[in-house]
Each structure stands twice: as C-alpha cells, then as structure tokens.
Amino acid sequence: MSPGLPLGKLLAVTAGLPDKKPTTQPEPATQPFSPALPSAPVIDGDFENRLAQKLTNCMKKENMGVQEKVQWQDTSREALPEAFNIEVLQNETMYQKFLRIAEGRQLAENEFRIVEKELGVSTKELLGFMQKAVQSGNAEWLPIFEQVRSRYFCRRCGSSHYEEWPSLYGDTYTCLDCREIGPLNSLQILFRLHSVDVPGQTRVDTDKCKPDQTVRSYSLEFTFAQEKAAEELWQQVHRQKAQETLLWAACGAGKTEVCFPLIDSFLRQNKKVLFAAPRQDVVHDVQPRLQKNFPEYNIKILSGALPQDMEPSKLTVATTHQVLRFYRAFHLIILDETDAYPYEGSSVLEYGIRQALRPDGQIICLTATPSAEILLRVKSQKCAIVRLPVRHHGFPVPVPEWQKNKLTRDRSLVELKKVLLKLIADGPILVFVPTVALVKEWTGVLKMVFGDLRVEGSWSSDAARREKTVLFRQGDINIFVCTSILERGITIKGVQVAVLFADHTLYDARALVQMAGRTGRSAECPVGRAVFIYAEQTQAMIQANRWIQDQNRLAEEWGCLNG
Numbered sequence: 001m002s003p004g005l006p007l008g009k010l011l012a013v014t015a016g017l018p019d020k021k022p023t024t025q026p027e028p029a030t031q032p033f034s035p036a037l038p039s040a041p042v043i044d045g046d047f048e049n050r051l052a053q054k055l056t057n058c059m060k061k062e063n064m065g066v067q068e069k070v071q072w073q074d075t076s077r078e079a080l081p082e083a084f085n086i087e088v089l090q091n092e093t094m095y096q097k098f099l100r101i102a103e104g105r106q107l108a109e110n111e112f113r114i115v116e117k118e119l120g121v122s123t124k125e126l127l128g129f130m131q132k133a134v135q136s137g138n139a140e141w142l143p144i145f146e147q148v149r150s151r152y153f154c155r156r157c158g159s160s161h162y163e164e165w166p167s168l169y170g171d172t173y174t175c176l177d178c179r180e181i182g183p184l185n186s187l188q189i190l191f192r193l194h195s196v197d198v199p200g201q202t203r204v205d206t207d208k209c210k211p212d213q214t215v216r217s218y219s220l221e222f223t224f225a226q227e228k229a230a231e232e233l234w235q236q237v238h239r240q241k242a243q244e245t246l247l248w249a250a251c252g253a254g255k256t257e258v259c260f261p262l263i264d265s266f267l268r269q270n271k272k273v274l275f276a277a278p279r280q281d282v283v284h285d286v287q288p289r290l291q292k293n294f295p296e297y298n299i300k301i302l303s304g305a306l307p308q309d310m311e312p313s314k315l316t317v318a319t320t321h322q323v324l325r326f327y328r329a330f331h332l333i334i335l336d337e338t339d340a341y342p343y344e345g346s347s348v349l350e351y352g353i354r355q356a357l358r359p360d361g362q363i364i365c366l367t368a369t370p371s372a373e374i375l376l377r378v379k380s381q382k383c384a385i386v387r388l389p390v391r392h393h394g395f396p397v398p399v400p401e402w403q404k405n406k407l408t409r410d411r412s413l414v415e416l417k418k419v420l421l422k423l424i425a426d427g428p429i430l431v432f433v434p435t436v437a438l439v440k441e442w443t444g445v446l447k448m449v450f451g452d453l454r455v456e457g458s459w460s461s462d463a464a465r466r467e468k469t470v471l472f473r474q475g476d477i478n479i480f481v482c483t484s485i486l487e488r489g490i491t492i493k494g495v496q497v498a499v500l501f502a503d504h505t506l507y508d509a510r511a512l513v514q515m516a517g518r519t520g521r522s523a524e525c526p527v528g529r530a531v532f533i534y535a536e537q538t539q540a541m542i543q544a545n546r547w548i549q550d551q552n553r554l555a556e557e558w559g560c561l562n563g
C-alpha cells in the first residue's frame, strides 16, 4: 500500500455485521458515523473515489493493464471492478486461507504486510480478499477513530487518550493507549473480520464434551477440591450459561489446571479459546503447561517478546495487551490474575477482552484475591462464582502473624532481628517493602544486621533482577528484599515471608494476601510463616487475615484439609 494516503479518512465503509459495542464502551451517537474528523481537509463522501484511486494505482503497479480510473460505486455491497473480481474468484483456495488467518482479527494497516507475507500474496490480492469478505457481510472497513459526541475513541482499544499533530492531510490523531502493539493514527484504517464458519470446521454437540475421565485430552491427577471446582466451573459455563464466572482460588491452589476440562470441552467443539494473563512471564510459564496437556493443538503465544505472525490457533495464550488485536474471536476467554496490574483498573484492557470475546462467548476470571468490583458483580448475580479454597497439597494457607514494630530506632532493629532469625531457621526469607527507596535502604540495613548472611534487594527496573531472582530460587540468597515484583506467581521451596510497613497505604488486602500466599506452596514444604510488621493496624491487614481464615474454613467444610 502506498504509505502516504489518508485511508482512515477515506474508507468509511461500514458494511458487514452491525458494530455492537462492548458494554464498557460509551454508546455511540445515534446518527451515522462521520468518517472525517472535523478539522481534516478530506471531503465527506469522497472516500469511495479515493479507495478506487488506490486500487487503480495498485493494479497499474501490478501490470493489470488497467488504464482508466476504477469507478467505485459502493464499496460495501456492490461487486468489485471486474478485473479485480475475477482475480479474487480464481483464487478461492487462497481466499479460504485468508479467512482462516484473519478470522476474529482486527488488522491495522501496518499489519496488512504481515498477512501478505503469510499468504504470499500481493497488496492488491489482499485488498481483494478483504473487500470480498466485506461484501459477504463478514468484515468491515473502519476509520481508526470513532466520534462519540465531541470526543474521539480509538476503535482498536476504546481509548479517548490521543495526541494531536499536524500532518500533510490536516490535523491527525495518534492513539496513545494501544501504542504498545504498534502505533495507530487517524490516517489509517482498521479491517475487522468477524468469526466465519470456514469449510471443514465442524461443531460438536456440547453434551458429548462433558468432562470425562476416559476421553479427556489432558493428563492430570486432580485433588478432590480441584475435581469439584472443575466440575462446578463446567456446569456454570455449559448449564447455567453464565457469561462471566469468577474462579476464586486460594494462593497456590492450581487454578489454571482447574480450567483444563473446560478448555478441553471447548476445543473438542472446535471452538476458540484464549488464555490471557497480564504479564509476559505468566504467559511464557503457562503455554508449556497447556502444550503438554493438549499436545494435539499448536498452542500459540502472543506477547511483546515475540515477533507477530498470523498463524491461526484454536488455543492462544496472550498478554492482555495483545488481546487488542482480536475482534469477537474467542468462545472462551480465561483471564488469569484478573485483579493484577496492568489489567486491574485499565478500561483499555477490559475493553480489549470484551471486544475479543464473541457475543455468545464466556469469560472465566481467575484470581486468589478478587477485586471489590468483581465481588459486587457476583453479589448482583452478574457474575457466577466457583471456589477452590485449598492448595493442591491440602495444607491450609498460613495465616499471617502480626508484629508491632515502628522500625525507627535501634531497639526496633533488635526486635526485627529476632523475628527474622526465627523465620530464617525454616527457610530463606522474602522481605517485602512498599517502595523502591525502601528496598535500597532496607537491603543496606539488613546487610548490616545480618553480616554473615547473604542479603540482596531488587525491584521492577533493577537490571540484575532476573539474575538475583534465579540466585534466590537456587537458595544462594538468604534474605531477599523486594517490592511487589515477587508478590505473585512465584513458588520457592521453604520460603518465609516478612512484610515490613505492612500498614503502608500502598498495601491493600489483596496485596497482603498475595505476599503471605508465597509461603507453604510446594508439596515438600507445605507450611511456612508470614509476618506483618506494622506500626498501626489497618483495615487491609484485618481483611487479609479474614480472607485467608475464611478460605481455610471453607476448605475444612469441604473436608479436604490435611494440615
């Protein structure tokens, strides 16, 4: 495609399926969408001619023998110019391949090249396939920005956070919230291909896909609690038809695996599943576990760490930002660590998840520490809930102990040393502090206090973070001071936890539960201690202890506690 043309202003072709907005997006104005932003010099209604011009140029370049300008009557419904159309129809196999690749995706102009490369076709052919899909009602061309009253929203990420800059074509807008997956501006277009039934795909009766010990793909031994939670989850999704279900699991309960029967049933129905997680390390950790259990599927990873390709997959594992590439693609989305940064509180990522879900699709939210918002949705029955209150080894989650200590004077250090010495007798210690400055300060203090032990500190932007984490995992560091970087997703055998300044305003109940939840995770060392060091007790500390106690009580009621 010639890079300079302001396509976004031109291709206001909104054919195809009605553009239903996810519920989180403000309702668009009722009048038809106006393609050109008001200050842009492009005349409304001129876009068909511009598209025709573009295609004409393209065909000339490809030596199609087209001398006259292509007359584009109606880009949404009418047939393509004859020469163009013949080309498309002759290549039905390639068109079907294009559908398979682009199904459920929203492609920005700069991604067209990747599709061309994947298919081995020219820009002209690709445009032909795209237009054919639009004419068949399965796809749509859209300007990047949508005007809702006086504001503009990016269609890819739903954000109205953009920067304005002067261009050759007038004022132009660049979306600031989806830059992470490639910059988008108002001079570009977005192509969306809805889910289509590609020949060769068959749908299987849901009832034949019940969790069944004899036919299931995955090879896992579930505990009683996992079996019960997996069955409940399956029932919620297939029987109750809840669109959203919260799986509230204890820290270290094996919640990912509990979703396997559900994933299995969707895959066997030839439906598409997405496993999304907020962080790259989680994504790269989960994919091999899924691949091992679903060996007959090619499980795709999408994360910023890997170059993008368009290979279609029934089961995709992606970071939440990558989800913005999809449109109504998935029948089932499993959203791990629902309450974790950057997902929590990000309307863009929530928009992305809702947009990637098919209208009849379902979302499973996994967390050990649900947010107040999702618990409210559970209360108002907008979201179903399944509990998994016990760890796979059956021991309760350690309830944090509290130690009052202002951590200000020499005497405080003597007290702290006593506490830490008791902890270190059982294993290495993770010392959490609320800020980077405190990591640096307390690493120094603890090095001084424990001259004979190896003390290290790390935080998110620490260049040596990865190496230090590896050393800690190997048992080469005795005391590891850190911010919330190790709050989630990490299992270290025999680790003990101390949270300094546990009453700090940066710590909410969920952070405290996650930090305490690092202890006693492995089957070899199923017990451990977590100590909150505080000056004044806070609501968050009380809430954290209550959550852990409630979880343990439920596990006892289920009769599945060992400890």
Ligand SMILES: [Zn+2]
Pocket: 154, 155, 156, 157, 158, 159, 175, 176, 177, 178, 179, 184
């Ligand atoms: Zn955007």
